[in-house]
Amino acid sequence: MNTTKTVTPEELVQRHARPGMSLLAVLHAIQDETGFVPPEAVGPLAKAMNLSRAEVHGVITYYHHFRTQPAARVTVQLCRAEACRSMGTEALAKHIESRTGCRFDADHSHTDTVGLESVYCLGQCALSPAMMVNDTLHARVTPQKFDAILAAATQRVEETV
Ligand code: FES
Known part of the structure; x- marks a missing residue:
């Protein structure tokens, strides 16, 4: 916080x-x-x-978890550990990069709209692929579901600016 x-x-x-x-x-x-x-x-x-x-x-x-600068306004943390990988995380990662124009684990600033981070297990292995978007957990994420999650998160952020 x-x-x-x-x-x-x-x-x-x-x-x-x-x-x-x-x-x-x-x-x-x-x-x-x-x-x-x-x-x-x-x-x-x-x-x-x-x-x-x-x-x-x-x-x-x-530890990937620790940031040394403020996060982007919408921070997407995609699980890239084994269970999620077996359920299509890497294809989802490609979709996310293409959709956002950002790259995972690239340097980003808090002034960026979206930041993409890889994480390794969110404790949702049975519901993979899993991700956190601004500290909200999402499970069984598909490309279509991600697009809706991103749109909602971006709208929430824009409403608070
Ligand atoms: S491996 Fe992705 S939530 Fe556990």
Whole structure:
């Protein structure tokens, strides 16, 4: 959830880094609050967690889940793990790229209308292919269903601008 008040990276780290917490838990908490993990938070995080900056940076970049900049206005997270692949995710990914004119896992900015991200299992394997669009889960997604989901999500975003 994005906040309306500007919070410094140091404040973010102070707010979320608690003794005994794992780095992953702190990163999740920060991203839940701000929508991404600001690169400026790496230094304060390293200090608070008694890790090197390289270790913190390595974890942030290893996990696809973590963003280092705000998400696009409509963020499509398509599951590309095994169960979904066996049910046509890759063909669906091609349709989505063609439909949106965007590429999966390319750099995008929060000013972009659509951002496409690959994720690996959304816990909906029996209902694959699965995706999240702006934190709403969708299952058994077909190209036609995706077009309707995208149209609805884009309309919701435009209504809030
Ligand atoms: S493999 Fe796609 S939801 Fe589990």
